Amino acid sequence: MTDLTKLTLVNSIKNIKEKKCSATELVGAYVKRIEKSDKLNCFNTKDLENALNKAKKIDANQKLDKALVGAPIAVKDLFCTKDVKTTASSKILSNFTPTYESTVTEKLWNEDAILIGKLNSDEFAMGSSNETSHFGNVLNPYRLNNENLVPGGSSGGCASAVAADLTTATVGTDTGGSIRQPAAFTGIVGLKPTYGRCSRWGIVAFASSLDQAGPMTKDVKDAALILDVICGYDEKDSTSANKPKSSFLNSIKNNVKGLKVGIPKEYRVDNMPKEVDDLWQDGIKILKDNGAIIKDISLPHTKYALPTYYIIAPAEASSNLARYDGVRYGFRTEGKDLTEMYENTRSKGFGTEVKRRIMIGTYVLSSGYYDAYYLKAQKVRNLIKIDFDTAYQNVDVILTPTTPTPAFKFGENIDDPIAMYLNDIFTVTANLAGLPAISLPIKYNKDGLPLALQLFGKSFDEQTLLNTAYSIEQQVNFKSQVKDWWM
Amino acid sequence: MSINKDTIKKISKLARISVAKEETDRLEKDLNSILKFVEQLRELNTDKIAPIASVSDQALTMNRDEIKKINEKEEILKNAPDKNSNYFIVPKVIE
Numbered sequence: 001m002t003d004l005t006k007l008t009l010v011n012s013i014k015n016i017k018e019k020k021c022s023a024t025e026l027v028g029a030y031v032k033r034i035e036k037s038d039k040l041n042c043f044n045t046k047d048l049e050n051a052l053n054k055a056k057k058i059d060a061n062q063k064l065d066k067a068l069v070g071a072p073i074a075v076k077d078l079f080c081t082k083d084v085k086t087t088a089s090s091k092i093l094s095n096f097t098p099t100y101e102s103t104v105t106e107k108l109w110n111e112d113a114i115l116i117g118k119l120n121s122d123e124f125a126m127g128s129s130n131e132t133s134h135f136g137n138v139l140n141p142y143r144l145n146n147e148n149l150v151p152g153g154s155s156g157g158c159a160s161a162v163a164a165d166l167t168t169a170t171v172g173t174d175t176g177g178s179i180r181q182p183a184a185f186t187g188i189v190g191l192k193p194t195y196g197r198c199s200r201w202g203i204v205a206f207a208s209s210l211d212q213a214g215p216m217t218k219d220v221k222d223a224a225l226i227l228d229v230i231c232g233y234d235e236k237d238s239t240s241a242n243k244p245k246s247s248f249l250n251s252i253k254n255n256v257k258g259l260k261v262g263i264p265k266e267y268r269v270d271n272m273p274k275e276v277d278d279l280w281q282d283g284i285k286i287l288k289d290n291g292a293i294i295k296d297i298s299l300p301h302t303k304y305a306l307p308t309y310y311i312i313a314p315a316e317a318s319s320n321l322a323r324y325d326g327v328r329y330g331f332r333t334e335g336k337d338l339t340e341m342y343e344n345t346r347s348k349g350f351g352t353e354v355k356r357r358i359m360i361g362t363y364v365l366s367s368g369y370y371d372a373y374y375l376k377a378q379k380v381r382n383l384i385k386i387d388f389d390t391a392y393q394n395v396d397v398i399l400t401p402t403t404p405t406p407a408f409k410f411g412e413n414i415d416d417p418i419a420m421y422l423n424d425i426f427t428v429t430a431n432l433a434g435l436p437a438i439s440l441p442i443k444y445n446k447d448g449l450p451l452a453l454q455l456f457g458k459s460f461d462e463q464t465l466l467n468t469a470y471s472i473e474q475q476v477n478f479k480s481q482v483k484d485w486w487m
Numbered sequence: 488m489s490i491n492k493d494t495i496k497k498i499s500k501l502a503r504i505s506v507a508k509e510e511t512d513r514l515e516k517d518l519n520s521i522l523k524f525v526e527q528l529r530e531l532n533t534d535k536i537a538p539i540a541s542v543s544d545q546a547l548t549m550n551r552d553e554i555k556k557i558n559e560k561e562e563i564l565k566n567a568p569d570k571n572s573n574y575f576i577v578p579k580v581i582e
Contacts, residue, residue, distance in 0.1 A: 099562040307525040329566035343505035362502040378538030434542030
């Protein structure tokens with residue numbers, strides 16, 4: 001019998017609907033792999049027994065008509081799940097059990113997907129290597145000469161879990177690249193939808209004007225299916241958009257004829273490894289050979305995107321994370337009075353990177369510095385958005401590499417915040433401009449590590465993005481080379 | 488602009504995060520390197536550019552005025568570090 005965990009999400013569900021396998025068999029296959037994969041440390045919480053019970057219930061119910069019927073899905077531990085611990089990979093929330101469900105995960109369970117666990121990430125989604133998690137490092141299933149590599153971040157547990165076949169698919173969150181960069185490092189597909197496409201309700205907030213949930217999957221069709229399920233207006237999130245749409249999955253087309261693809265010259269950064277530049281040329285060639293029109297474009301303020309992000313994101317974070325005060329939920333450390341209790345709780349409850357960002361955020365918002373930093377960044381954010389608006393008058397999508405390098409070793413960047421931040425140099429613009437973007441695995445470098453390209457789309461035009469990614473996927477025929485060395 | 492030990496003291500107070508003496512040097516170095524990085528924005532003339540707080544073009548909609556049973560007190564209190572009947576317990580505030 002074929003290994004059920006190797007199938008895509010779309011094919012797993014097809015199998016269940018056609019009764020080629022039961023939900024219990026599918027969930028059972030994943031449970032077995034998860035139990036042998038503790039070494040990767042993908043899971044903050046496993047919910048295996050409940051998952052098997054739910055599978056039995058689905059099998060007993062003759063109706064197998066829901067979009068995700070019987071699919072075991074683990075989600076980033078940033079989505080509140082009713083009665084299942086939700087920690088944001090932080091000590092300060094290490095004992096928090098939500099009494100409600102996030103909108104995005106509720107939509108998954110409404111389609112008969114089955115929660116199988118909560119996935120590790122950087123603490124409060126702040127990081128690019130998953131090294132800031134309170135619950136330890138996640139290992140990338142790909143290694144460099146038998147040496148462990150980071151899975152990327154912040155959705156590192158999500159990325160490794162999909163790549164290692166520990167979940168059929170997952171949902172992560174992306175504030176500056178947290179879906180796309182780890183997807184690139186682990187050879188999977190990661191899609192950040194347009195800001196407002198999915199409800200943020202019930203997701204632990206990091207930077208509210210940038211955060212967006214999205215699919216991380218084995219292939220492009222799986223991403224389309226998950227997006228179909230999780231998107232939509234939600235009255236509990238006033239920034240969620242009420243846009244009519246048909247099914248992304250059913251509308252997918254392998255056709256890029258006449259598609260106008262922009263190549264932004266500013267993304268050719270200094271010191272970009274040759275393998276990444278070659279990869280970019282490969283992508284251009286594939287699209288050109290299939291009838292797309294390639295256009296050189298300019299996004300002149302690209303170099304200012306990361307500095308802008310590192311004012312706006314910490315500013316919003318310092319405000320969002322003010323709620324962790326040791327009073328209403330979460331971890332508390334006592335103090336001699338109320339103020340000291342707050343200060344001790346937050347000092348011991350948050351990790352180094354989170355504290356660093358709260359401090360920077362507090363500083364740039366503080367009296368006397370607000371105009372020089374925060375207001376300035378809000379203006380440059382507008383310039384970056386205008387760059388894209390101008391470019392999209394002439395092109396339909398924009399093609400770039402997802403990351404400047406493939407996955408790196410543990411400890412390589414952790415002592416230098418700026419070096420770590422540079423990981424998001426190609427991804428962060430999509431968040432600032434609110435645009436959809438997808439990371440797609442293309443090939444392996446000479447060391448056997450996955451390399452990925454990124455496509456930006458127009459606002460609320462995920463369909464063109466998915467079509468283009470699907471067309472490239474059909475050409476490159478990227479196959480997993482994960483070797484199960486940890487088992 | 489740069490951050491010195493006094494600034495760190497001030498922002499740690501504002502952020503309600505106590506900073507131990509031995510952490511201060513490291514924090515001073517890190518925060519200054521981040522500030523130096525973000526100060527690249529000064530190169531740009533933004534006099535005529537409007538600031539944006541969000542890219543969302545959503546107009547706020549009205550929700551129906553109906554009573555929903557959410558956030559009930561037992562639920563809210565479930566995760567409290569310290570509670571007594573219907574109250575969160577905190578260190579004494581008034582002498």
